[in-house]
Amino acid sequence: MHKVLITGITGFLGSHIAENLIANNIQVIGLKRKDSDIWRCQEFKDKIHWVDIDDKGLFKNQLLACSFDSIIHAAWIGVESNERNNWIEQTKNIPFLVTLLDIGKEVGISKFIFLGSQAEYGEINGKVTESYAAEALNAYASVKLACLELVKSYCEINQIEWIWLRLFSLFGEKENENWLIPSLIQSMKIDGQKDFTAGNQKYAYLYVKDFAMIIYKIIMASVQSGIYNISSNEIRTIKALIEDIKNYINPDYILNFGVLEYRANQSMHIEGDIAKITAQIGEIEFTDYSIALKQTLNYYLKK
Structure with missing residues (x-):
């Protein structure tokens, strides 16, 4: 049976990873801080072996005693858009990565999975x-790329399988409230209007x-x-997504498309080719978009 250490387990992506692995009978170790809010993991928190990172010496000893075979590194300092050009905050991610790699080597892991970003490509069209x-x-992107070189070199020197995932646009339940879908829902719960760009950007x-x-x-x-792209296999415009949300939440809400200007160097088509990852794990059965969006919206409405 596999046993996996997940960093960033209390976040949007980490919590969904943990939930899936637990449902598939994989043992999960969750690395967190003592004051971390574990609300995203509430329904399955008792099935996670929690380790607090606050006491650096103690947490390392606890992990060394756990004997896991894989690490999924989903934690990152500075994910919000207003922090992405903060070099001091971004570079704080490097020492922790090196510590994590050292722990993985001592434990004897066979696989190290890192959640990278489409931002590493720069401008995409x-x-x-x-x-x-x-x-x-x-x-943000610069430090991700620096971490990529560290992961690649360290893992190859120590015979560890390394999987670097460049993630494209994701959506779903348990996002932060200031992200696109939950923030739109909050706005649309009452009659009103909102200004947008023309919304012709196409995202997967x-x-x-x-x-x-x-x-x-x-x-x-x-x-x-x-390195592997992780992306949907179909694209839609942000305008279409926003209109779908409006029609489900509040058909009377007014959307003023074309009022705002696109930002400088706006990418109009962002999509990752996933042929490389499907060649490794097989074809991916994607949830129908309308079903996935409905499930997401219902979650926020109930919340």
């Missing part, structure tokens, strides 16, 4: 493969539960070390 040149345009929106299933497949399969 189309469907990109992993061979698309990386070009960091902010501190991936449902978070499908993403969690992809992670499960990666854990179970023998995946060749390397």
Whole structure:
């Protein structure tokens, strides 16, 4: 039976990964802070072996005693948009990564999975493969790329399988309230209006539960070390997404598209080619978009 350590387990992505792995009878160790809010893991918290990171010496000893075979590194300092050019905050992610790699080596892990980002590619206008040149345009992307080199070198030197996942647009239950869908729902609960750009940007929106299933497949399969895009296989405009939300939440809400200007160097088509990852784990059964969106909206409405 697999035993997996997840960092960032109390976050949006980490909690969904944990829920899926637990449902598939994989033992999960969750790394958190003593004051972390575990509300996203509330329904399955008793099935997680929790380790608090606050006491650095103690947490390392606890992890060394756990004997896990894989690490999923989902934690990151500075994920919010207003923190992405804060070089001091972003570089704080590097020492923890090195500590985590050292622990993994001592435990004897066979697989290290890191959640990277489409931001590593820089400006995207189309469907990109992993061979698309990386070009960091902010501190966030730059530090991600620095971590990529650390992971690649460390794991290859120590014979650890490394899987670097470049994540494209995700949506689903348990996002932060200031993110697109939950914030729109809050606005649309009462009659009103909101200004937008023309909304013609095309994104490959991936449902978070499908993403969690992809992670499960990666854990179970023998995946060749390397960089992999993780993306939906269909695109839609942000205008279409917002209109779908409006029609479900409040058809009378007024959407003023075209009032705002696009930001400078706005990418109009962001999509990842997923042929490389499907060649490793098999075809991915994506949840129908309308079903995934309805489940997401119902979650926020009930909350």
